[in-house]
Amino acid sequence: MLDWKLIEKRFISLSLKDNIYNHVSVEMDFFDSPDFDKCKSNIINDCKDYLNHTLNLSHFYTDLKMTNSWGNITNPGEKHHDHVHPFSIVSGVIYLDKNIDNLNLYIESYVPDVPYFITKNKSYVSLGSLLSDTGFDFINEKYLQHHMVLFLSNSSHFVSDTNKDGSIRRSIAFNTFWSGRTGVKDESLGSIIF
Numbered sequence: 001m002l003d004w005k006l007i008e009k010r011f012i013s014l015s016l017k018d019n020i021y022n023h024v025s026v027e028m029d030f031f032d033s034p035d036f037d038k039c040k041s042n043i044i045n046d047c048k049d050y051l052n053h054t055l056n057l058s059h060f061y062t063d064l065k066m067t068n069s070w071g072n073i074t075n076p077g078e079k080h081h082d083h084v085h086p087f088s089i090v091s092g093v094i095y096l097d098k099n100i101d102n103l104n105l106y107i108e109s110y111v112p113d114v115p116y117f118i119t120k121n122k123s124y125v126s127l128g129s130l131l132s133d134t135g136f137d138f139i140n141e142k143y144l145q146h147h148m149v150l151f152l153s154n155s156s157h158f159v160s161d162t163n164k165d166g167s168i169r170r171s172i173a174f175n176t177f178w179s180g181r182t183g184v185k186d187e188s189l190g191s192i193i194f
Contacts, residue, residue, distance in 0.1 A: 010033075011071055021080060022079065024073075030069035030172055032069070043066065043174065044065065047150060050090060050150045051089070060182060061182040062178075064090065064176045065179040069173065069175075070172070074101070074169040076163060076164050078162055083156065084154050087175075088177055090152065091173065092151070093171045093173050094146075095147055095149075100143050101169045102147075103131070103144070106157060106158050108155045
């Protein structure tokens with residue numbers, strides 16, 4: 001559970017700078033104050049659950065830590081460029097508002113190459129399409145307000161053009177990295193201590 005009042009108070013105090021097509025906070029330490037210790041711990045635990053139960057990686061690492069966190073603002077008609085988060089393991093986005101444009105996050109989906117005659121193209125799937133396939137109730141879930149989406153940091157992702165007549169899309173993004181030992185436990189050279 002996250003403290004939404006505390007998050008809102010911190011978010012409105014952020015200083016912003018221009019990004020390529022939207023705006024990000026100057027501060028990259030959104031969750032680093034002691035007031036956010038519990039929120040940060042809950043987020044990290046969700047990331048570990050994702051690694052352990054979705055990807056079955058619990059036996060390959062000791063722990064995770066949050067390395068940075070920042071605010072994003074995408075005004076009506078803006079977008080967020082295609083990018084990855086290097087030097088990170090699990091990344092996430094937390095949506096602050098009821099905004100249909102929250103569904104415009106596109107994440108790279110893996111499509112194996114056909115050898116020799118088809119060039120490699122990236123394939124993306126929108127968050128809206130993924131959730132539609134599961135029967136997710138967008139309206140009752142307020143278009144993901146107060147929801148968190150996790151993905152592997154090396155997955156390319158972007159936010160398509162937001163509705164020009166819509167409202168500001170606000171979110172908090174974060175990255176994580178290994179902490180403790182990582183690698184194949186039976187191979188001493190494969191385990192690194194951070």
